[in-house]
Amino acid sequence: MTGLGPLRELGELGVIRILERKLGTSPRTAVGFGDDISAVKMGQRRVLVLKTDMLVGSTDVPPGMTMRQAAWKAVVANVSDMAAKGVKPVAGLVALGLPVDLTKGDVNGLADGLRDAAREYGFPLVGGDTNESKDLTISIALFGIAKSNQLVLRSGARVGDVVAVTGAFGSTTAALKALIEEKKRPNRLARPLFDAVYKPRAQLDLGLKLAASGALSSSIDSSDGLAWSLHELCKASRVGMRIGHVPISSAALKFCAEFDYDPTELALYGGEEYHLVVTVKPDRIKSAQRAASGKLLAIGTVTQGLSRVVLRQARRDLTIERKGWEHFKSSTR
């Protein structure tokens, strides 16, 4: 998208700050604004976990994405946040805003994508609402139940914990750059690159197992980019991080070599990649690895120094900036 408006000046964070301030909190609120999910107390030991994330056509649907893929992605974005907290979705709702030029085939595709994703992650979509809108809108709300003391929040990281991720980064951003900046189409580049964009996956199984292991001290999903996610954990936990290694996908490396991008930059400052970014208690690394069947990559350690996030590379400390995929202000959209 091009053009500026007052909303871009304010930014997504500005909007969220206003909402947080005005809406406040309540005695029933267990987790409010500022984490991947919200939660409300239900009796002594349980919380109702709530999540909503809206997909908007003009900003979240890249060129070439079908309606079925867009609907799938809308669900995945919500599931990924539940995964990061270790909560299994029990049921979901879908509110739709549909442009008048959509065909019956489009609506069928959209419903197929919703069904595919709900099946994949094992919960029913039990109701919804349909509207006409100028911009395709798929707003999902998910619900789950958790024991209050089992939710893995952003705020639990402690100095000395290990920072770890569930996958290699960069494919989504590389694919988006290929599509939007290099004007490439999927047949021109390797399939895995575009699968990251057109058929993203949430790490629900991994998230549930990691949370159940009790080894995590904090967790977030990487949908706003790796750098942003690291900073969010640091801000909520009032710590810093020293990252020794940024795992980059082979598809992203190949793209960067061909089109001359810096792969580390691309992997750090991307977005819409649904890995989990976690911190693990230092004495629980092995049980975390067992829970993740080896799919957990240690990338650094939690340090002192509020929100100081550095990448140690070639004997030098480079600052990892708090930037990424913020809506409204993003230059890549």
Place this chain on the structure above:
Amino acid sequence: MTGLGPLRELGELGVIRILERKLGTSPRTAVGFGDDISAVKMGQRRVLVLKTDMLVGSTDVPPGMTMRQAAWKAVVANVSDMAAKGVKPVAGLVALGLPVDLTKGDVNGLADGLRDAAREYGFPLVGGDTNESKDLTISIALFGIAKSNQLVLRSGARVGDVVAVTGAFGSTTAALKALIEEKKRPNRLARPLFDAVYKPRAQLDLGLKLAASGALSSSIDSSDGLAWSLHELCKASRVGMRIGHVPISSAALKFCAEFDYDPTELALYGGEEYHLVVTVKPDRIKSAQRAASGKLLAIGTVTQGLSRVVLRQARRDLTIERKGWEHFKSSTR
């Protein structure tokens, strides 16, 4: 809105039919598509009640409505559906799609409206999501808990039950016609008329008391118009209705006299009025009236004859048609 598109051919009901068919149902579903709310089983006797309704700027925000009023309306539309089922909202989420030309003042107004409505109806909005969109979008999701056997569904009306409503109709439609078709502005017409549009109210207190009385056999809110609501109850309950009297607000009567509209037509085939339309067991009329502190108006009786809804007027039976405020196909927008 003007212009046609394939989506208008399909209509809102067509979209819902596709979603229902594709998404199916699950063993956990207590109430799926086709009622005011959805519900999921939680243990033996309780259900988690879920509701989502999306407000879209281009179709749901009439001329002259402020951001604060739009946000209030978005919440009220959701609360009204919970009210119709007799369920108190426990908490809510809000997903926003915001046009880039919104100012900080607009966002503050929007947050004020959300806060006002959440306070009015006594629940916290505990989280949300913000996005950029071409069309203002306020998607609310609400959650409540109910005993499975206390939910007042659309499907419980029986022959001989009394049909009743919680208010007089027509103000909202009259005000919308005044604004859109007659190009009048609020200062030209009586305040109550425009309050119906700019500051609608959900009948939550009344809905909770009526449901608790145990006197209702079915219930729906009138947000799609009185005629539509009556037909929905009839379809779900497999009955007909004979209506003896359509209560019309004095503000609507005055508007109809001045601008030459048929008041009964206007009251029947309107929409966005948040009264409750219920059926009462014939031996429980008094306890229903007591519960409603006299605010329940009997308007007819439940009859045999699937979906035959008639208005008995001047010794003649007039058919009340199944039409109203359907999105996509509505000619008044």
